[in-house]
Amino acid sequence: MLGRGLRLLGRAIHDEPGMFTYGVLGSSLFALMTVASAYVVGAVVGRVAVPAFQAHRVATGGLTLGAAVIVAVAVLKVVGIFGRRLGAGRMQFNLEARYRRQVTRRYLDLPIAWHQRHATGELLSNANADIEAAWYPIAPFPFAVGTIVMLVAAVVSLFVVDWVLALVGVGLFPLLFGVNVLYSRAVSGRVTRAQQLRAEVSTVAHESFDGALVVKAMGREQAETLRFAGRAGELRDAMISVGRVRGLFDPVLDALPSLGTLAVLLVGALRLRSGAIDLGDVVSVSFLFTVLGFPVQAIGYLLAELPRSVVGWERVQRVLVASGDMVYGEVPQAERGPATLTFDRVSFGYGGGPLVLHDISFEVPAGRTVALVGPTGSGKSTVASLAARLVDPGSGTVSLDDRPLPELSAAALAGAVALVPQVPFVFDDSVRGNVTLDREGIDDAQVWQALRLAQADGFVAALPDSMATAVGERGTSLSGGQRQRLTLARALAGRPGLLILDDATSAVDPRVEAAILAALRGADAGASVLVVAYRRATIALADEVIYLERGRVVARGTHPELLETVPGYAALVRAYEQVAA
């Protein structure tokens, strides 16, 4: 763990050499001045105060000089502290920002299949809490490096003063260091566990608040509270167990320099008697131990944070090294207009699991509308995802205008295909921003046109700031049907060659849906449409129907044909009539 922690610190130096140098230089200046301050005080006491007290008069020049040197050393110390703390702080903030950019960039580039395997809360914590934990030890890092400089300078200076007194330091410093190492060993496992539990507490809270309506509707608040309290209690116990170790470390580390001072008194008395040193030396050395006590703790804190830091870093690293990025081709967007979608013997399974689609082949000819119909779980949404290349097939080819989708550039693909998902996603932006998504060439008139087609112009016009109204995080200020219509407008505004509607009007009232469908049909057929549908009017609108069952194309043809010839299909779409009968 220590080795991995040190390697991580090495990486930090590699990424931020400037700020690190800045911090270490400052810290070293601080260290040297701290040691110097002890000797200045000792010298003033030994050379100025003692003679003055004996002679009952003072050499004014010496006293003034002593006072001036004390202040001068302090000023240099402050300069050192500035360098150390600003360097360390900026190093930490820069590293956090750097890795946040890298991690969020990975989120944008990793395939949807990867996203589906990772919980949202986990990804959020990778980009926030884990990165913070990884770089938390950077704050005391330059300080700790400077402290080593300080210890070396202290030992050297001790030998200059008196080799016997120096032995006290030589005995004490390794002891200080050893206690620090022991502490970090003892605390690391406990800190890691607490960190883990902290994540679990957060997961429970996320889930429970997300499902608040269900919790409330079934009166399970108390049970949920108990579930949460269980995790919170474990976290409490883990933190207390960390506290038992840390609580011992702090006072022991405080006491060690005091022991040094006492040893100096004892040894100093012997050396003083033999005339090897004078009183000023004793004062200097004992003062030295007093001022050393605090900085030495920085090493302990640094070492103690390393395990948490390593755990955080390893989580971040999992995102950074994750592979499987979707590779896009070079082919730019062809001219606008309806596109032909072709599925050629496509099979697909999620994450190496069982196949959910088997050998699917069909075509959406340019300008035509094809409906995908099938029972719940038959694979319709997966077909929609493949058509928009959110995922790539396990085998077979999906092509647009005879070009396999992977050959298209990302921009070409996004421009040519628009998917409206079952569950609408609305950005924390204005209505206009949600429709245009800053795509080029969509002006306000086109936004209104798209809103009109999606039957969303009415409610948007009624909003306080019309199109400029901010809709809130995830569009919370809108109803489910309004969100669906807004995302539909977003798809239409891009004038795609292929429009994929994945049951995209499920939360819209039948009358509104009818109006949307009429508008789509009336609009000058700028797109081919692949529609996952349940409602019969939607299906009837299609030029062709593909009927899926358990991931296979069971039948295809026009709606009336399928009604005639395919009993399963007829049963599905006539279900309402049967119930009424």
Next chain:
Amino acid sequence: MSGQAAGRLSALRRGLTLAPQFRRRLGGTVLLGVIGTIGKVVVPVAVQQGIDGGLEAPGGPDLGRVVLIVAVTLAILVITTLSGYAMNVRLYIASESALADIRTRTFRHIHDLSMLHQQSERRGSMVSRVTTDIDQISQFLQYSGVNLLLSAGQLVVTTIVMIVYSWQLTIVVYLAFAPMILATRWFQRRLSALYGGVRVAVGAMLAAIAESVVGASVIRAYGIRDRTARRLDATIEANRRAEYRAQRMAVLGSQFGELSAAVATAAAVVVGVVLGIGGHGITVGMLTAFLFLVVLFIQPVQTMTEVITQAQNAIAGWRRVLEIQDIEPDVADPGGDGVPLPDGPLDVDFRDVSFAYPGGPDVLSRVELRIPARRRVAVVGETGSGKTTLAKLLTRLMDPTRGEVLVGGRPLTDVRFDSLRQRVVMVPQDGFLFDATVADNARFGRPELTDEQVGAAFTDLGLADWLAGLPDGLATQVGERGEALSVGERQLVALARAYLADPDLLVLDEATSAVDPATEVRLQRTLDAVTRGRTTVAIAHRLSTAEGADEVIVVDAGRIVQRGPHATLLREPGSVYAKLYASWLEQTRADGVAASGG
């Protein structure tokens, strides 16, 4: 004291009242802390005694005396170190117990807040109320809080020892620190504003990251990776800059202490020497001890200024927790004062009920509605007509702004929640599932049910085939938010959940909107049997639900405009229901929009 400082103090005080475990043990902890700080002051005293009585003893160093002094000091050090340890452990136990408790109570309180509130506040920030905000307080109490306590003690004990040695030098030291104490107040104010900026920046950054993760597929589908990356970078950079600014001010502010210490040391040397030769009873040992004491004085002063900076964060976190605690749940459980619902089937009575969101127009106006027990009604109407509001008022997820709702003849506001939630169950629009098995989700309302009972319920609902098709049947893990299942499948589980809860009043809110027609029909038939004998209110988009209901209630613009059996309502030409139904027919029966009217 400035208003801001008073606010901070009162936040701290209120925070402490929320943490009785912490307060109860505070006295003993402080006592141990004071004993612990004596360990620091004892060293300068030993140095003074050692120098004056031992090293500088008349006739050369007195070794025996030095040994005695060192031995006594050592003994004191052992005691003070042990009490320092004891104090720390007490503090950890007390603070962690208190925080675990506050965490849990806040969690519960958030659940008690009405849906109204849960929609307007961001859910993610609710989570941070019970996670990072509390963590911040915990870190403060354990790192900074201990330091603050110890520092205060050290300051007091050091001052006392200094006065004993020389009151004149004590005054000199205090004068040297005066400018710093004045400057600190100014810095605190600036810092508080800057750290406020940091918190805002962090919030914006987290929101942007969350959006990029949750909206991953939309971002890909629309090729807006670069736009999203730019937005993310902007918030990350804004956060870094805010951190820079706050830290620069914090470093600047804390440097007064270091300089003050140097001035104090220099002044003490000069004044000490002058006083010493003037015969004011100052020895070399005392002067030396004083210089040590100045170090012991500056350490806590510096620690305290830094701790006060960190305290801003903790207090802000604390305040956010308190703010949540202060929000009264607008739907309150009458608890022990309340009554249970009467046994047997339940009827429903809306008396002159209106509802409006704060500052908004009426969503429902003056609704009068009686639904006899065991009647199954369907509520239909266009989007925004007030259907869902009706369901929320009926289950008391919200209270009406005017009038009252009675169930089983009892005003809902008088009914105890344990009784209400057991007898009145709603299946919400989005069948939210927990990251657990299908069985655990189905028996969410009644965890005591066995797998066999749950399995039997699925069979009753005609879902045995579907269940058998899942990889592990009842034991299938549904994933986070049920994402391993399709939207329709999630709703199947949600319906099973309502069925197992066995309520007397069942409220279905568009529960079947994403199930394919065949599955819906299957469910409808089973639900037909299930709802028989139960009062059922179904908020429906699909008029197939209305066709099967005993009675249809048509809502339009917040008012009930029609009610009666489906067949009767249809015979009212030009009515809202007739239009809705005609449109519905176009959607489901006729082969295309062009064939409307058929």
